[in-house]
Amino acid sequence: MANRVVVVGGGVVGCAIAAELAAAGISTTLVEARTIAAGVSGGSLAALVRHFAGPPEELPFVLDSTALWAELAPHLLAEVGIDVEFDICGHVRLTERDGDDSGDTPAHLERLVDAERAAGLDVSVIEASDIRALLPLVDTRVIRFASWCPGDAKINALLACRALAAAVCRRGGEVVIGEPVLEIEAKDHWRVTTPSRSFEADAVVLAAGPWTPNLLARLDEQAAAGLTPRRAQCCATAALPPVIGPVVSKASVGIGVGYAQLHQTRHGEILFNTVVPSTDPRLPGGELDATVDLAFLVTSARTLARLFPPLRSVRLLRSWAACESWTPDQRFLIGPASAHPGLFVAAGDSGTGFLRAPLIARLICDLVLGGTPDHDLASYAPGRVGLAGAPS
Ligand SMILES: Cc1cc2nc3c(=O)[nH]c(=O)nc-3n(C[C@H](O)[C@H](O)[C@H](O)COP(=O)(O)OP(=O)(O)OC[C@H]3O[C@@H](n4cnc5c(N)ncnc54)[C@H](O)[C@@H]3O)c2cc1C
Helix, strand or coil: CCCEEEEECCCHHHHHHHHHHHHCCCEEEEEECCCCCCCHHHHCCCEECCCCCCCHHHHHHHHHHHHHHHHHHHHHHHHHCCCCCCEECCEEEEEECCCCCCCCCHHHHHHHHHHHHHCCCCCEEECHHHHHHHCCCCCHHHEEEEEEECCCEECCHHHHHHHHHHHHHHCCCEEEECCCCCEEEECCCEEEECCCCEEEECEEEECCHHHHHHHHCCCCHHHHHCCEEEEEEEEEECCCCCCCCCEEEECCCCCCCCCEEEEECCCCCEEEEECCCCCCCECCCCCECCCCCHHHHHHHHHHHHHHCHHHCCCCEEEEEEEEEEECCCCCCEEEECCCCCCEEEEECCCCCHHHHHHHHHHHHHHHHCCCCCCCCCHHHCCCCCCCCCCCC
């Protein structure tokens, strides 16, 4: 069991882990290179959608994690006074009549919905009249079929990270920002060095998102090789009156090219994106290119206008890009890394890190405390077979 832990990375995953460790009474220091949510977390749509989150065998993980978000949201409001805007708004998943949703057939959707229902998710295939009732602005002529998951939710990405970081401090931990970790050394204990400080610890948790391989490479080459950065982009409209209630996604299987997602925030902005092919964002020196593509903007705006014709003339307020961390099997790395005891990894989000962060935090905390997590982590093990290699 570790008494002093350093968590590297102030995204949603690192903040959730540090908050959980601090709640367990462990002396916790969260070290962030820039500021809280400066990485992919601050650029996230932060939809908590369990339907189509992955193969049905992943459902116990995401069901437990979203249940934890539902507990955490009021708890954080009471503890640190931040409303993270957790809303159970439901999720409509659409397949377009003439889109690139190749491979997506009614039979495929029905099989998936049946499998997810059997695994405990409330989800169903819906008719055109139901789609209109849920999304009055949608053009049902372009929709082939749809499904509805009433318990799916959304959250405010920035507020969620800030609330978790505030909870770390409230629980007696330390949050250090503006200090990039330069070196992590294994001695009889761990030493974590930044430009102006060094921290001694019994355990270190690497939650540095797409930058994790930079820190991990010298400690566990095999685990580091499984992580590849991938650029994801997003747009926001100017604030509108409430016009879209649920999260909406449009997809064939998985979060590949052609996948689109949108929702309207409590403040009226519609956040939306469509995934387009993207180049390798790795720049010399270990930094990542977060430039927005014009092709992305055009494709995303066209998708929005095609699905919701009345939104054709809305004003685009801003757009941004961020790099996610991908693994070949699109599963996180969660667990101990390297030959040295006391080094843990929680990275490789593959586009679903908000959904999974609270449960990842609980599992890492169990491991740090020397307990046995109540989810089987074999398929998430850092350095697992088949991990190193090209991203899918
Ligand atoms: C457009 C978009 C839409 C998305 N939509 C969803 C969604 O709807 N639902 C969902 O679940 N997920 C979604 N995601 C994915 C989700 O945002 C990520 O999975 C999640 O934010 C990953 O969090 P993280 O903490 O692992 O990484 P990050 O947020 O990247 O955090 C890593 C942190 O480590 C810091 N760091 C890096 N190097 C160092 C160092 N040397 N020392 C100290 N700190 C360091 C970085 O500054 C950064 O703050 C989306 C992502 C994008 C971009």
